[in-house]
Amino acid sequence: MIQYLIKYSDSSACLDLVSRRDVSTYKRSNTSRFHRLRPIAPRVEFRPNSPNRKYEHETYMQAIVYHDNKDIRLEDIPEPVPGPGEVKLRITGTSICATDIEEWQYGPLWVQHGSPNALTGKQTPLVIGHETAGTVAELGEGVDNVAVGDRVAVNTVLICGTCFWCMRGQQSVCPNMAVAGFMADGGLAEFMVWPADHLVPMPDSISDTEGPLLEPATVAVHGVRRSGVRPGDNVAVIGCGTVGLLTVQAFKAAGANVIALDVREQSLALATELGADEVVNSSDEQAAGSKLLELTGGVGPDIVVESAGAKETPRMAIDWTRRGGTTLLLGIYSTTPEINFNDIVGPEITVIGSVATSPGDLEAAVDLVASGKINVKPLISEIVPLSRAIEDGFERMLGPNKEVFRIVIQPGS
Template sequence: MRAIVTDGDGSIWEESHDRPDPEPGEVLVKIRAVGICGSDIGLIEGEGPPWKRYPLVPGHEVCAEVVELGEDVDSLSVGDRVVLHGFCYCGTCTPCREGRYYQCEDLREIGFTVAGGYREYAAFPAYTLNPIPDGLSDLEACQIDSAACTLHAMKRLETSVTDTAAVLGPGALGLFGVQLLRARGVRDVVLTGTREARLEAGRDLGATKTISVREEDPVAAIDDYTDGDGVDVCVEAAGAGDVVNTCLKIAAKGGQIALTGVFDGPREIDPNDVVAKELSVVGGVTAAHAVDDVIELFERGDLTINGIVTHEFDLVDYQEAIQCVRERRDGVVKAVLRP
């Protein structure tokens, strides 16, 4: 079978691999769609979590079809379409026992330390796969992980219908953030970013105001928009630049901030912004405990991939797809590979 591999030095290539056989507790799946995440581009460049392992087949935004069951698997059936939630964990350490399996002391992560979805077939532990309803398309399904990453962080925030919220970063996570805030009843959502096409997509998805940070200072613009009060809720989804400080500056007194972007290094902040305004700042970098909720939100029509999944490529065209995402060509937000 075809598999796409990187060693983290900036290159990615195709190899021919044997189709895997499922071990006990595993399921053999045929990959139907896999999103190209920004973290995949980082992995190709050698970035990413300290537990990454090379050489590696990337890809964690996976929709697949079950083709064979390993021994002792009774939670799935051949023919099921499934979505991947790619954490492999021990189940016995303290974080696992407390439900924080994504912080397992022996964590392995599909697409980061375990071969992911940039291939035609894969054998994954059955517990990493969630069946999806017939009404969800493959493209919607492969974006469940993105939306659930944002929702996992937002579950740590309390929102009200009277809140004014800001989303910083109009990539996939941010555009899902706009929709998730609207689904929670927040009607006043500001979206900031650098690219007009993505800001326009945000307006179509429910943002009530958009700010191009290339054209105006987002802190001053939000201060003006809120009559100096700031925003009650801030969802950071950029993982770049000085966006953390922007969050601290635009937050209202007693405001809440969720950081979901993965940064390329440390950032300097003024802790007095947190102290003086008594801000609550939380982080989130996983789809844990949010996958089922996102499936339901897609089914209800509260989430859409319109304006988010903008490009599809056959797996054989992976080089073109990677370059499209890397260079942000042709208005790409999310590109998907179809093996």
């Protein structure tokens, strides 16, 4: 059984969602594999001006390539070649998330465009997809931590390891960060090359279709760690999309009492199935606020998590947080929220932003999913072959059906 540690400091208790086998990660010196992550080594690149032209002595694969706003294409491009310290992965699944859709429709926002990324040397056109898993197909020089045939989850975030923040252990806010699918070739392809020290073994209890959802699960784990939650805390989660429902489960694993809020009854039913102690329909804001007070003994939740990303929900989260409590912001906002900062200052509310991942988050997510504490299966809405990724994946997620969580793309399916 996985045993989780609760680390207490002089000022507070904070659940550390990390199994005992991962504790050494936090005790390593500057030689830790998480301390300094080198840029990707040079490899065979496809020619942006003639992406479908065949070149002698190259083996080709299918991939979804981002060119520009509303311009993604299924193309044949050269298979990548692993350099020193890298592996070539045969992709077993990559899921499409809302960020991919936003980049397609409104980008390039995060996608490297116009100049090469300083860490990876990549820019558009590049292969998209950042929620991915695969099987090791080929080893680059010097790789000894994985073997051909290993099933692995992929930490798709690269950091410089040398900046002020990395040196302070705040890798999740490295300003030089590069993410697969945005600043480097990602997982919507038959093969992908990635640093070997960014791979985590994936047990047989996690299927190929579940593997891609380990990435959004790390977002939930990171948020829980950032929140400073204590066992027994009352936590309200606004927004029961994929990340919201994963966050519900991660807080439950941390020992919290969890209240899920959404305007969709189907999503609330799923939240109950996945372990939420209570669910509240938030379409009537005043009634929802009153219900939260009722469920928390008249004081309000200790932590309110905003994972909907809507204009009004950050204000709602702050309003519903108890005096002296914490508001955790997980959403990405396309419009500027309207917030009265006196509502933060007066009741001394702590507001925390959380978006990326830190060392140990992926390992913890793998343990939580493998142990059944986080169930990702209900969040897989459909499995689509790579050849139909645009029509049956991207276009479907752009449609009016708001009950689509993740569509998993599998080469050869």
